[in-house]
Amino acid sequence: MSFFAEHGFEGQTRELAKRLRITQPLLYRYFPSKEALIERVYQEVFIGRWKPSWEKIITDRSVPLKARLIQFYREYAEVILTYEWIRLFMFAGLKDLGLNARYLKMLRERAFEKVIEEIRFEYGRPSTDELPTTDLEVEMVWGLHAAIFYLGVRKFIYSMPLETDVNSIIDAKVTTFLGGVRFVLPAKAMA
Amino acid sequence: MSFFAEHGFEGQTRELAKRLRITQPLLYRYFPSKEALIERVYQEVFIGRWKPSWEKIITDRSVPLKARLIQFYREYAEVILTYEWIRLFMFAGLKDLGLNARYLKMLRERAFEKVIEEIRFEYGRPSTDELPTTDLEVEMVWGLHAAIFYLGVRKFIYSMPLETDVNSIIDAKVTTFLGGVRFVLPAKAMA
DNA sequence: CCAGTTATTGATCAATTGATAAATAAGCAG
């Protein structure tokens, strides 16, 4: 994972083997091809690092909404704001058509939709079952996600050190998000 | 540019030649090496597409600040939200250490600093000459930039169609930006 | 049309690279 995050998927099997202190043909004892090896890297990083507990955090209504969102985004940021995650995700996007869209579809279903549902509930709006999430609502959540992700891009792709603390940026973004999203919510349901 | 944006800088000279309907050795009549060719692509896209008029738009105080920012970000977005610009910038970041940081340093000097200066002026705060821009101010501008850039990432790297109109997103972001940045500005100068 | 210059191509080299197979080393049950 670390190797391909650094060199991209065009990194050579010989260099990878050297880094692992093994010989290059040994790789082919454990993986039928380079492509299969890369597929396994995807699996480990993007599927393996997803924490189901996040979904519980978002929907646990015994905790105030803002606190839930802050906790979720902090934990999520801790996982994706790593050298490996950010760069592999970008390499995958530039090369492969499909993996990223697939991952983000999952992210949308397991996180975005739930976040919107909880906001609807908080403000007494109809459930997303009754009234599907609007493009504008989704766009707001995307904006929050983009802000976090872009921190990783700056750090691990542009090699620019971050001057500001990540957690405080997340807190600020969540706050402005909650403040702003109210204005794009659907009208209150009539009794 | 289009070729390398699609295949990355590991795209082969033979394929490039085929796309240009020439033979591969002919490339070496016009470029000493593949690397020099790529260097030229950087030049054309990242330097060549920068419009000095943008700096005038930002600083033209005969126009209301919000209108200036919207115009600048709309024009800037029109240039960078292209298949070529977004993907080449990302490829460059993943491969080369330096180009992106260099470009963003320019962006910061020519645009970000000016934006902050104008906001300071608008709200009657000390000039950035007297009091350097703070990390928090810069972070706010980054957030705006990130939101725009991420639209390009979604479209051209993740292959996800954008449901929402870019210009209206920019308008909304500039509005919330101007609303939010007031709270992180330095205190008013004492007479 | 000619001579000289420029543009373009075909053939090919040397290095790289994913993959294979035979040979060797290491581990292990009895």
Next chain:
DNA sequence: CTGCTTATTTATCAATTGATCAATAACTGG
């Protein structure tokens, strides 16, 4: 220790790829 299985290496293949060079085609001024 023996026989068998598993792990690892050495040597090598075939395809790819950036680059070179001599040969050929196209163009240009006179």
